[in-house]
Amino acid sequence: MDQPLKNEIASRRTFAIISHPDAGKTTMTEKLLLFGGAIRDAGTVKGKKSGKFATSDWMEIEKQRGISVTSSVLQFDYDGKRVNILDTPGHEDFSEDTYRTLMAVDSAVMMVDSAKGIEPQTIKLFKVCRMRGIPIFTFMNKMDRMGKEPLELMEELEEVLGIESYAMNWPIGMGKEFMGIYDRHNRRVELARGEGDGRFLEVGEDGDLTEPNPIQDSSYFRQAVDDVQLLDEAGNSFDVDRVKNGELTPVFFGSALTNFGVQTFLETYLKFAPAPQPRTTSDGGEVNPYDDEFTGFIFKIQANMNPAHRDRIAFVRIVSGEFDRGMQVTVPRIPKTFKVSQSTQFLADDRETVNMAVAGDIIGLYDTGNYQIGDTITGGKGRFSFEALPQFTPELFVKVTPKNVMKSKHFHKGILQLVQEGAIQYYKTLHTEEVILGAVGQLQFEVFEHRMKNEYNSEVNMEHIGSKVARWIENEGDVKESMTGPRSMLVKDRYERLVFLFENDFALRWFQDKNPDIQLYSLL
Numbered sequence: 001m002d003q004p005l006k007n008e009i010a011s012r013r014t015f016a017i018i019s020h021p022d023a024g025k026t027t028m029t030e031k032l033l034l035f036g037g038a039i040r041d042a043g044t045v046k047g048k049k050s051g052k053f054a055t056s057d058w059m060e061i062e063k064q065r066g067i068s069v070t071s072s073v074l075q076f077d078y079d080g081k082r083v084n085i086l087d088t089p090g091h092e093d094f095s096e097d098t099y100r101t102l103m104a105v106d107s108a109v110m111m112v113d114s115a116k117g118i119e120p121q122t123i124k125l126f127k128v129c130r131m132r133g134i135p136i137f138t139f140m141n142k143m144d145r146m147g148k149e150p151l152e153l154m155e156e157l158e159e160v161l162g163i164e165s166y167a168m169n170w171p172i173g174m175g176k177e178f179m180g181i182y183d184r185h186n187r188r189v190e191l192a193r194g195e196g197d198g199r200f201l202e203v204g205e206d207g208d209l210t211e212p213n214p215i216q217d218s219s220y221f222r223q224a225v226d227d228v229q230l231l232d233e234a235g236n237s238f239d240v241d242r243v244k245n246g247e248l249t250p251v252f253f254g255s256a257l258t259n260f261g262v263q264t265f266l267e268t269y270l271k272f273a274p275a276p277q278p279r280t281t282s283d284g285g286e287v288n289p290y291d292d293e294f295t296g297f298i299f300k301i302q303a304n305m306n307p308a309h310r311d312r313i314a315f316v317r318i319v320s321g322e323f324d325r326g327m328q329v330t331v332p333r334i335p336k337t338f339k340v341s342q343s344t345q346f347l348a349d350d351r352e353t354v355n356m357a358v359a360g361d362i363i364g365l366y367d368t369g370n371y372q373i374g375d376t377i378t379g380g381k382g383r384f385s386f387e388a389l390p391q392f393t394p395e396l397f398v399k400v401t402p403k404n405v406m407k408s409k410h411f412h413k414g415i416l417q418l419v420q421e422g423a424i425q426y427y428k429t430l431h432t433e434e435v436i437l438g439a440v441g442q443l444q445f446e447v448f449e450h451r452m453k454n455e456y457n458s459e460v461n462m463e464h465i466g467s468k469v470a471r472w473i474e475n476e477g478d479v480k481e482s483m484t485g486p487r488s489m490l491v492k493d494r495y496e497r498l499v500f501l502f503e504n505d506f507a508l509r510w511f512q513d514k515n516p517d518i519q520l521y522s523l524l
């Protein structure tokens with residue numbers, strides 16, 4: 001591989017922002033894009049006045065645009081780096097796609113609302129990142145409001161998420177009294193109300209300012225200096241390798257809304273965030289981003305909700321090499337080779353897209369039904385596949401039947417395809433073979449219903465059976481049907497594996513007490 005291409009790849013930083021709804025992800029994304037010059041005004045990311053990106057808006061937008069591509073990957077250049085931010089929807093759009101998107105990034109930024117601390121959706125997304133061992137950078141947001149004490153927030157990271165932390169900076173005051181941050185990493189104080197270079201004050205060896213400044217009289221400033229001293233003595237030390245392995249999260253304080261601390265965060269983040277990483281193959285090998293051959297894998301397939309355009313877009317994370325328009329790609333699973341000239345859409349901030357994409361980038365391929373989630377794609381002759389994408393434990397379930405039994409062929413065909421595509425998970429009851437669908441987010445059911453009707457001409461009845469705790473079984477041979485009861489249901493998944501669906505955690509514990517020999521496990 002020639003040096004210019006190597007440099008291109010080394011400049012990529014591909015990440016996702018994970019957070020609970022309302023922590024400030026959209027606001028942060030807008031601010032990052034402003035720094036990157038990708039947008040001129042804030043407020044252009046997802047026109048969401050209500051602070052929500054509702055299901056109906058999503059479908060409407062899909063219709064208007066034909067397909068929503070730009071909202072899935074945002075790209076901008078900063079400080080010689082090309083930044084790819086992958087969208088991980090929250091709210092009702094939360095789905096398995098959200099999890100799978102985390103398979104395509106090299107690092108994650110975790111936004112925390114400092115008044116609320118670590119919230120449920122953050123925990124879920126964090127676990128997926130943790131499992132991959134990717135670096136996680138934390139931004140404690142909304143410091144312009146009264147929130148929890150910074151030390152308490154740091155403790156929560158450790159206690160709730162079990163990750164060690166290192167404060168890169170520390171807030172000076174909070175809410176109306178928020179004066180700025182004490183930047184440990186850059187050894188300076190950044191004033192919330194300062195302008196230009198004047199907003200930075202240098203910090204000396206003793207931890208105090210090198211030049212006298214009125215801020216030194218403030219009790220908040222003294223408190224911050226004391227806290228930082230405490231962290232220096234008793235806290236974790238900064239260790240780049242531990243950050244890279246996802247064992248230590250660097251923590252930044254700031255306010256996305258007032259755009260305070262965002263630039264410092266971005267610059268420090270880009271310094272430590274990893275360039276594209278190698279990926280493991282199913283036979284235990286590894287593909288390096290700097291390998292000459294183009295390779296990638298599909299982590300998401302987005303169907304067009306507009307019946308006039310049947311096509312779908314398969315999102316590919318490029319693992320190695322370079323992708324060019326017009327190249328031949330092979331999907332070893334089928335195996336089939338396609339020329340992707342017209343069928344390719346590059347995902348960038350606008351239509352003036354670059355004519356090439358390299359390892360670390362995301363491209364969208366028009367799909368007429370060839371691709372599946374998890375597919376490996378190569379530009380060469382290699383017949384290998386990347387390690388399979390994980391399956392996630394669903395939490396919501398519905399029983400589904402065709403409205404018109406005469407059309408059960410359409411019904412089964414539709415389900416089969418949508419399950420293969422990864423849109424939804426399939427289960428069936430043991431003897432009656434009723435179809436049960438599982439999902440991690442409610443929207444998956446709505447999309448399923450919509451697509452069954454529009455793409456497979458099959459209207460469905462969906463009976464909600466609520467949330468369940470799904471557990472797979474290590475020693476299936478020991479399971480007897482008499483072990484099921486009103487609070488547990490035994491079903492099979494699409495691979496014919498037995499699965500217990502428990503009413504709740506209590507029912508699960510009760511079952512384990514009664515049947516201590518049955519070894520249960522959950523997927524991710």
Ligand code: GDP
Nearest residue numbers: 021022023024025026027051142145255256257
């Ligand atoms: P998302 O759901 O995570 O994308 O959150 P949004 O970015 O839509 O923010 C949710 C709400 O919090 C909005 O009303 C924002 O204006 C507000 N918000 C975001 N960042 C801050 C911040 O730093 N300070 C304050 N006070 N509000 C913020």
